[in-house]
Amino acid sequence: MSNCVTICPVGSVDEEILEHIAKCIWIRCGLTCRISKRMENPQYAYNPTRCQYDSKAILKRLFQRNLHGTLRLIGVTSVDLYVPILKFVFGLAQIEGKCSIISLHRLHPRFYDQPSNPDLLLARVEKTVMHELGHTFGITHCRDRRCVMYSSVRIDDTDAKHTDFCPTCFELFKWYLKKSLQKSSE
Numbered sequence: 299m300s301n302c303v304t305i306c307p308v309g310s311v312d313e314e315i316l317e318h319i320a321k322c323i324w325i326r327c328g329l330t331c332r333i334s335k336r337m338e339n340p341q342y343a344y345n346p347t348r349c350q351y352d353s354k355a356i357l358k359r360l361f362q363r364n365l366h367g368t369l370r371l372i373g374v375t376s377v378d379l380y381v382p383i384l385k386f387v388f389g390l391a392q393i394e395g396k397c398s399i400i401s402l403h404r405l406h407p408r409f410y411d412q413p414s415n416p417d418l419l420l421a422r423v424e425k426t427v428m429h430e431l432g433h434t435f436g437i438t439h440c441r442d443r444r445c446v447m448y449s450s451v452r453i454d455d456t457d458a459k460h461t462d463f464c465p466t467c468f469e470l471f472k473w474y475l476k477k478s479l480q481k482s483s484e
């Protein structure tokens with residue numbers, strides 16, 4: 299099954315969230331998902347100065363996995379991620395690559411001292427997953443604030459955008475997806 303998207307928990311992640319991601323990808327992209335075995339807590343990526351985890355180091359580990367039969371691999375973690383030049387990232391993807399990683403850490407309303415809100419959390423998870431998945435298919439940032447490919451610098455950006463691609467990004471997505479599926483069946 300080469301058109302399968304693998305969802306890989308990195309460290310401990312709520313099963314309900316993983317299943318939600320699988321459902322969203324199926325509904326939005328028509329791609330079947332499988333939830334893989336949990337990867338170890340990413341201690342190797344921990345930066346004690348920043349008290350955060352290096353997203354690139356985790357992405358590298360994901361890429362070292364056996365990706366045979368996997369169209370895309372999405373890592374999901376509860377730890378706080380960063381790249382050196384930014385204070386934090388909600389996620390990171392290999393552009394036109396197979397792997398991406400998202401962090402739930404800053405998607406929880408409690409991170410902003412707000413009451414728990416499962417629906418809001420799941421909506422943020424969905425937008426973050428679709429955004430990173432879009433990058434792995436080769437789509438870059440979009441200038442339309444409502445498009446899921448708009449770059450989220452803060453959580454307000456995520457909340458303001460839709461879970462869908464804008465019409466232009468959607469056309470690109472369909473085109474890239476078709477190309478990827480052709481490549482994987484060769």
Ligand SMILES: [Zn+2]
Binds near residue numbers: 429433439449450
């Ligand atoms: Zn992005």
Ligand SMILES: [Zn+2]
Binds near residue numbers: 442463467
């Ligand atoms: Zn767009």
